[in-house]
Amino acid sequence: MDISELRKTVEEVELVDAHAHNIVSIHSNFSFIHAFSEANGDALTFSPNSLSFKRNLRDVAELYGSEISLQAVEEYRRASGMQSICSSCFKAARITTILIDDGLQLDKKHDIEWHKSFIPFVGRILRIERLAEEILDEDLRDGSSWTVDSFTKAFVSKLKSYPLYVILSISLHTHARNAVLAVLDYNILAVFLSNAVTVAGEIFGLKSIAAYRSGLEINTNVTKRDAEEGLRQELIAGKPVRIANKNLIDYIFLLSLEVAQSYDLPMQIHTGFGDKDLDMRLSNPLHLRAVLEEKRYSKSRIVLLHASYPFSREASYLASVYSQVYLDFGLAIPKLSLHGMISSMKELLELAPINKVMFSSDGYAFPETFYLGAKKSREVVFSVLRDACIDGDLSVPEAVEAAKDIFARNAIHFYKISSANGVINSHSNLSQKLNDDLDIDVSLVRLMWVDGSGQHRCRGVPKKRFNDVVVKNGVGLAFAAMGFSSHMDGPADGSGLTAVGETRLMPDLSTLRRIPWNEKDEMVLVDMCVKPGEAWEYCPRDALRRASKILKDEFDLEMMAGFENEFILLKRLTREGKEEWIPFDSTPYCSTSGFDAASPVLHEIVNALHSLGISVEQIHGEAAQGQLEVVLKYTICTKAADNLIFTREVVRAIARKHGLLATFIPKYASDDLGSGSHVHLSLWRNGQNVYMGSGGSSKHGISTLGREFMAGILQHLPSILAFIAPLPNSYDRLQPNTWSGAYLFWGNENKEAPLRASSPPGTLDGVTTNFEMKSFDGSANPYLGLAAILAAGIDGLRRHLPLPEPVDANPNPEILQRLPASLSESLDALHKDEFLKEFINEKLLTCIKAIRKAEIEHYTKHKDAYKQLIHRY
Template identity: 70%
Template structure:
């Protein structure tokens, strides 16, 4: 065979491989579910990379329990958006190396975002913060999840923890180390830094702590992390779930996020010297005060299902309106990790966030609240640095219904999200409330969705 013949064969093999290799375009619905379209690699790079793929409007407003929109939803069956791949996010899939994955934006036409695009919502809010205050939010997520195994009892499948070891137990880490090591390696291969891995309080519960970075990238990293954890768990015959409560008598899983403010490459959430009252800069205090002030109003963005509120209980933490210095019972915790100068605070931890929230919408709501705090120069109340007297504290919404009532009063959010997106979110959450009030055990099936 001459050289030209060899080149032809190689080209034919490459074309054949591209036909059986796929690029998955990923997006996250308003109800926090990951969805994808798989495109043959050649077609993706020839056509879809530029033009995207069609997506029915209604696909974004499907509920957690059924692939249908809420009854009477303002987003109907007519109309189509385009899922346009953000090529800066394309990665080789670590557990399926012949394939790639990429995150998608939702556009109505090239270059024009659809008002329901969660990634664009976060970009819009971040731009307001940058334009008005020259500030950037950095974020780092802590991902708690359960690893479950399937057993059959009386001919019915049941999912139980794959291990029963307590918090921080090294033997539990030994049992799970093949999975955790593969997760960490996979995340490293796609540029996502892992800061810690450890066993959590629940049976079969673990946590992956991601490094902090600019908030738009941090949320992208979170989506890829969830994809990675679930896929590698399946590879090992297990099911990984980020559901805030998969059974009521077990501890819950959160998705705590650490937030800081940056300007010209410097952390300006932290005070410049120890003379600050709380070790937090004026900018940092006003931003955090806005988040605390609006916490009830934005709670349904970060805890969007009725089952979310089974985690936010007085017997755990994060259920009363307060902040504290290293206070684990507070929904907002001022944090001074090792290496922070004495008396100063480098970031604050926001604890109500959970693993069923759309991370782009959740983080957008937090930043919007912080912007309002900066605009109004809000001040933090005194921190609660002891075990609090709950009688003297305001309870956060105890249910999604109460959170939705608070959201209805949060007129300041219209500027950041727009009427159409806010209306759709409320419609979805009302449907969630109705579904789970009528079907008390329906949440148990959500381990297969989250």
């Protein structure tokens, strides 16, 4: 019997990971030993003696080429950094899709968006108990106490606010309506469902951990009165709420299952083993028979997680007799011994149809858990399917198809990933995306960085050398290069940088991209290091990471950012033998004819950005001649800075391809409006926007955290300008009555304010979702600019600075303070402002000040020199 085809399929198939959790920062206090064990407390000290611990540690050590010890692996992780180990683990795992349950509370966990740097497609699973607890932790606006009715309304409304990936067939069937009324308030649910629309988005399913709280013996006849009493008991226990009352848990479970069924969303259910706070006697999936027998849930789609171990046979039985039951074997693989994993997998397949069994890694906290889940799943599934062939249960071709189903196709069909957002149309597209990244026809890789003057620079290396040498050792760059100014490729006087010494440009593999306009090349952003794994003091990307870490460590917050990128398209004109560049057109703001004229360029820009994984929200003509704007979707600020660099590259390259020149220079023409890079900012915690106001803490629709953060930025804005408006030319743009923010104030939807509180369409009345900073322009190094903004905001949070009252009218120059009218004034403010030293270390700060001084001196002496900046920005 030739099983080579089966082995090849199992080894090469790209995986769809249908159940996983967030990865944590390398600085998290969640110990790495938890990658190998579910134990806690004193029991954890015994875990290194378990079979699975020893095997999994050995597998990770072999992947990294380190000694086989926990200490050696941890040392390798610290030296390599999170970006490197994530790239290694996910590349080895060959996972192309993950669905993340982000309801698991972990110290310093990365948000879902962060994971998209490593995985082509990332979706979300919403944990219902966590959602309920977050709602109950909030105070009602009118000061009243929660009731079951108010909770139900808030719960379903919150679900509605999320982007669900659904193909709707609403409304409830008539035969189910009366049954629903016996348990739930149908009127509340019906309003929610009748107003729903088909949307594509990130949530692909719900999840319940009822097994952890009160067990799986769900009472399908729980009454509102029972739930009301349970809710009262939970509220008496105080905040933060941790729901454990069985009646309330059962009510939430049934409410969620009804919503999930109506949206044709699956619901994952924890079954079987887990942490010690779980009563395993109550986690047997057979307890779910009452739910499965209930007619009103007959169209639901339920996934039993973790192979239901040690109840794998029971799970297999349920999947064989109930059409709504499906199985997922993550966590059992790789947390059991080899014999245990194989036995559990065989038990699942004793009765369950193969097209109901799905892979997941149940990866959590550490990228190594994803790798181990994938590696051991391949080994176990191969062993089980091979034995099935030997036993005569399957032919080899049937086993090959079974492997493809278990590892990818079942999940793609079940979670409807195949049509989500148009991103993934088939599993072959997933394969193609990964193969595109690995194509051997790539000639050169461009290593890109942004210097202290905000200019993009790169080195090119052949692909083979990149793989063989540069990935591990980087390339050398003279220290002096970080101190270059916009007018001279030499270090600015006083920068502290000379021709002596080199930094290492280490590629961040999570940013490696095929270049859309030149498919023979790739590009990758680099970190500047003293040696691999150790950041250089002058590295801009590290400055932003350090500031982000302080925000996370001290306040458990992350800053989201989204940029509006204005630029001017210029065309070449020759007059009397001299070359000139003039605006592409002279059409006004949002002109349809101007858009039509630029349409070929715009289409290519949008397509190129989408191919790089960058979401475009809008694109339109702006008010200056030849001016356009590309608006990017917000994301975590470190990634937003990366996306901004790629966007500038795309815009300039596509324009060049069409014989045009795109420039982000702040002020191209003295008699026309300038170009900015307005940035929208918000604060998030555990996947929720906490900049928005709610309850009694809200003022101007902004939370206390949001107001203090803004107050810090407003106080330090004069010195921040040296980072976000870094050229003398920048201040020609920052003028009154040009919507660029010339005075020191903030306002609600006031386009003249340098800080504008924003409430996009669809936002509840009186609620503000983000604020916009107008002063940021296209000549700024985004890492340094965002780091300075973060530093100021953190200062506001630390000192609980009050936010002044808004100015919701055109600014009065007789009342308001003028912001720096020149780079000289901003540099003076920076010299006096000491707060930045903690965030942007003193050496880098000295370098930036020297570059700004050099810019001032040069452009003061050479009045027309700014005209050459169109070729640099």
